[in-house]
Amino acid sequence: MPVFTPPPLPSEDKRWKIVNGTMRKNGFARHALIETLHTVQSSFGYLDDDAIRFVANSLRVPLSQAYGVVTFYHYFSLKPPGKHTMTICTGTACYIKGTDKLLAAAEKHLCVCEGQTTKDGLISLSTARCVGACGRAPVVLTDGELQGQITSEQLIAQLERWAAE
């Protein structure tokens, strides 16, 4: 039986070594697909075609299947994120406390819809299904940092601070 040799790294970028490390740790097993995609996303911020192709080839998973997995899970993003990310939680507790107003205010202020990045690539606006901090609802994640009991004014102020940087 021919011995499988994983494909070479796509570029000199050191981050590919981290990605390769995850696959090696799992013995290049097919079931390591999601684990590896997590590593790609945490290293690069998003998943592009090259990355998906590389991971699929390395793990001997059909490209269609790898792409299917990427698009199935909300956590994976095919587009590069903005410099800053504003994630608004839309879980039930936050909904009861009026998160729809926060989202509407942010969308209006940034002129983008949820899931999009401003044209200058500065701010990405996204929603989360529930970040599990319901005791502090409504909550947002500003660059991953949790802020509870937030008002529309505070949210806009944060967006303006980023824009002024």
Place this chain on the structure above:
Amino acid sequence: MTFEELEQIAESVRLANAKYDHEINVCMGTGCLSQHSDKLKDALTAAVDAQGKNSFVRRTGCMGLCAAGPLVLVDPDEILYQHAHAEDAETIAASLGGEPVAELQCNLREHFDEQVHIVLENSGHIDPEKIDDYIARDGYKALLKALTEMTPKDVIQQITDSGLRGRGGGGYPTGLKWGTVAKAAGDMKYVICNGDEGDPGAFMDRSVLESDPQRVIEGMAIAAYAVGANKGFIYVRAEYPLAVSRLTTALRDARRHGLLGHNIGNTPFNFDVEIRLGAGAFVCGEETALIASIEGKRGTPKPRPPYPATSGLWGKPTLINNVETFANIAPIIRKGGRWFAGIGSERSKGTKVFALTGKITNTGLVEVPMGISLRQIIEGIGGGVPDGHKLKAVQTGGPSGGCIPAHLLDIGVSYDALVRIGSIMGSGGMIVMDDTSCMVNVARFFIEFCMTESCGKCIPCRAGTAQMHTLLTRICKGTGTMDDLELLEDLCSTVKEASLCGLGQTAPNPVLSTLNHFRDEYLEHIQHKRCPAGVCNMEAPVEVMA
């Protein structure tokens, strides 16, 4: 690791703690951390040192009362401080040994007195990243007891006697499930801990994993011994980074102490656990979908049977339990199934952790004995609805559950009672709604959730939830008709009966329960184009009667 070695560790922790006059526990759960309790802890440590107090400042997991965070608990006096910030550190340190700081003190005795802590017994008392703290509070005694004094059959018998039922929402008897996996043929079996807490408005599992991760690992190890598995997976949401990092630390420490790995407790038993990250798909909370996800595939459910107990992960017999279920195991083995069966109601034993949120004064995590009335939870422990508003409904069970109207608050909380009134126990989210919430809009919110989260494999769920969402949106906009309502009810039964997995089968529950208890609100939207709570934006101009 033997009993003697465990006892030695416990004794050394106790001796080390006894040296101090006071122990200052600072809550560093997600809620309090978001209010910078880490800075508070540093400030307290510095203040205690500067003032020469013989005290010890400890990072702990969630204390439960998120509304009043950041929280500080001073032992042994049991003084609880609320809304404590770094600038209060000096005052708190100065008060040690004297009168407590009155303006920071939290006097919510009724909030804590009515609770019974089994799952949360260590939360807020131990450092979640120190395995020795856990061992000092009887940690891993249950595992060693099971391995050295009990046969796998004895363990399953104790769990069966305890009457423990699955805490993920289904309420399937845990002992029965373990028995089935134990009987399944095969030399390779798996134990999976379901920490894919997808219900929006629920954070019990997150809190347990962040506050007391070793307890879950111990529960899994006992389960593995009982069913004959030696490999485990914990499936955690990627949205819970703190839980993942604390679990990673906990697993490493357990391995170092010989409590995971080969020949645990000098017995032939081998067991190890790996973490698998979820990637944001609600349907992965369903066990067959979760298994597909661990296998690295799209998380779509499979028809059952075969059940995972006979053919699960990679076709092998697999035991799947929820985080809270595993968290109950160690105390049951330590104190016996009978002890556990003595708590709770007739057919629902033990306690349940609820995430109490929404329009309620004391938001946070509570653990109550089964059978307690909703009124006690909401008005007693929860402190009622704030700002003079009136309670309208309580939502349990997330998108699979229903809304319980205010007049049914006196029913006792148990699996069966909640099903009887059109809701479910669910994983433990309990969202309180007041008169500012529109029940039609709430139903639409949940259907929108199910519509987006439907994996698309079966048509009733994929197309049904989308159609229901269209109808509900129309009603919310004031353009719905009575025919729409009839069609909606019709669709509810189709989706319920014909969907493949739990997501679709329970998706109509929020609609059905609001239709059942709040039909007048639907009629108001349709017939008078009016939203009684003033939430929905009606397209047609509203005529206001003077």
